[in-house]
Amino acid sequence: MIRNAGWLGEHPEVKTIRVAAADLNGQARGKRMSARFAGKVEQEGTRFPLSVLNLDIWGEDIEDSPLVFETGDQDGVLLPTERGFTPMPWLEGPTALLPMWMFMEDGRPFDGDPRQALARVVERYKARGLTPVVATELEFYIVDDSSRQLRVPRSPRSGKRRPGAETLALRALDAFDAFFTDLYEACEEMDIPADTAISEAGLGQFEINIVYSADALKAADDAWLFKLLVKGLARKHGFAASFMAKPYEDYAGNGMHTHFSLLNEAGENVFDDGSSAGTDLMRHAIAGCLHAMADSSLIFAPHGNSFDRLVAGSHAPTRICWGYDNRTAAVRVPGGASKARRIEHRVSGGDVNPHLMIAAILGAALIGMDDTLKAPPPITGNAYAQNLPEMPGDWGTAIDTFAASPLMRRIFPEQLVRNLTLTKRQEFRDWAELTPEEQVELYLDTV
CATH class of the missing domain: 3.30.590.10 (Glutamine synthetase/guanido kinase, catalytic domain)
Structure with missing residues (x-):
């Protein structure tokens, strides 16, 4: 079952969405945004620093990681996975999650993304x-x-x-x-x-x-x-x-x-x-x-x-x-x-x-x-x-x-x-x- 903005349109009660990817520890790293921008993020993705998928269990930067200061903490492009939007029934208000995975600026998969590793x-x-x-x-x-x-x-x-x-x-x-x-x-x-x-x-x-x-x-x-x-x-x-x-x-x-x-x-x-x-x-x-x-x-x-x-x-x-x-x-x-x-x-x-x-x-x-x-x-x-x-x-x-x-x-x-x-x-x-x-x-x- 692949859910997309059409699914979101069928659920007008959903006013906010989350976009998130799994870091190396399996922690969900992402953003909260208004559902009005769902179509844009589904089509174009969003941007996070590449280093966000390489944080420690406390959510801290890795001190000697080349992803941080050595490269200017550059961004990657997060694009939706095949799953599309999925509800988040544990929250009080109706909310949808859009699972993402990380790519480089030129479209190559980001080698530090655990989901990309499985895809390989x-x-x-x-x-x-x-x-x-x-x-x-x-x-x-x-x-x-x-x-x-x-x-x-x-x-x-x-x-x-x-x-x-x-x-x-x-x-x-x-x-x-x-x-x-x-x-x-x-x-x-x-x-x-x-x-x-x-x-x-x-x-x-x-x-x-x-x-x-x-x-x-x-x-x-x-x-x-x-x-x-x-x-x-x-x-x-x-x-x-x-x-x-x-x-x-x-x-x-x-x-x-x-x-x-x-x-x-x-x-x-x-x-x-x-x-x-x-x-x-x-x-x-x-x-x-x-x-x-x-x-x-x-x-x-x-x-x-x-x-x-x-x-x-x-x-x-x-x-x-x-x-x-x-x-x-x-x-x-x-x-x-x-x-x-x-x-x-x-x-x-x-x-x-x-x-x-x-x-x-x-x-x-x-x-x-x-x-x-x-x-x-x-x-x-x-x-x-x-x-x-x-x-x-x-x-x-x-x-x-x-x-x-x-x-x-x-x-x-x-x-x-x-x-x-x-x-x-x-x-x-x-x-x-x-x-x-x-x-x-x-x-x-x-x-």
Whole structure:
């Protein structure tokens, strides 16, 4: 569904619009303007400094970035994405958002834009005659953050707080039925194909699946917009929602699992060989994901809090391995009908930039196929208890590994690698000066 100024004309109640793009941290950076100028911005775009897509998590300039003073902090041109206008149901007044992406003055894509990075990867698949089909599963907590101690909110139905985790409990969903009803209605309005909702293992933790799309850019956009929606709508209901990787020390972290398969030009799933094993091409893709996993860990765990989630025995993967229908592995091949054979990448936290995450996963799989990499044998049993390669165990190591990686430069433009490295080194320096309480406060609402 592509909405344009015609859609806006059918909604005269919308008096203001937002234009926004995702920066490297997935933060929405943009402007508010009167709806009377919507046609102009849709046709001509608008202008931001290129450096706006390369701010740190606090919204500060990157001190040593060549995008700032070295080049005079020059502008780029923001143009609308294919999505067009979409409602913003979490705001009080009727408002529409126009998602944008960044181009240079001469019309070239801006290499520092995470959405442009994903588009480059998708084009490489297109050149191979392949179309990625992508779905995401997003976990989040709903939180009462009105005091210094984070707690699950009181149920609007009973007025009580549920003190324990309730995995797959209908009563946990029903306790916040008004919120989830509004959320699903808002997803329909925004053309976000939200599917199943379940309660998860943490206090007030839930997961919602966004169904498969044969457009990887839309899948990433859906996840990005869904995070904005959930956080905004929760505040409207009187509590917070957080995709922070590890808001509670004693409970499971938030993940964002990604499933993908590949279609050829005939619309056939190239991972399907009619058996539970899958094709050689699938195993090459898995090998690529494993080969690039350590180097791309900064994409999957981009913040100081992210690595608190990646600990053994926590339902988050720490070993670089794969297996059939094995949730302790970093890469899982789910069971079920062979026509739905797919790869599940389980490493990412809920705090990621969806565009960078999907680009990293698909780009790594493409390296595996291009180089005909051989996957190691699939594991069986508990991956945490086995002697297997491990991902970087801390943020600083992840930053250094990403910065030095030739593999990342096969997936991402050099400028994006540089910009993200500079951003994370600045955040790493400043984050270390925060108290644990300040660290939670920083990430709870932003990521």
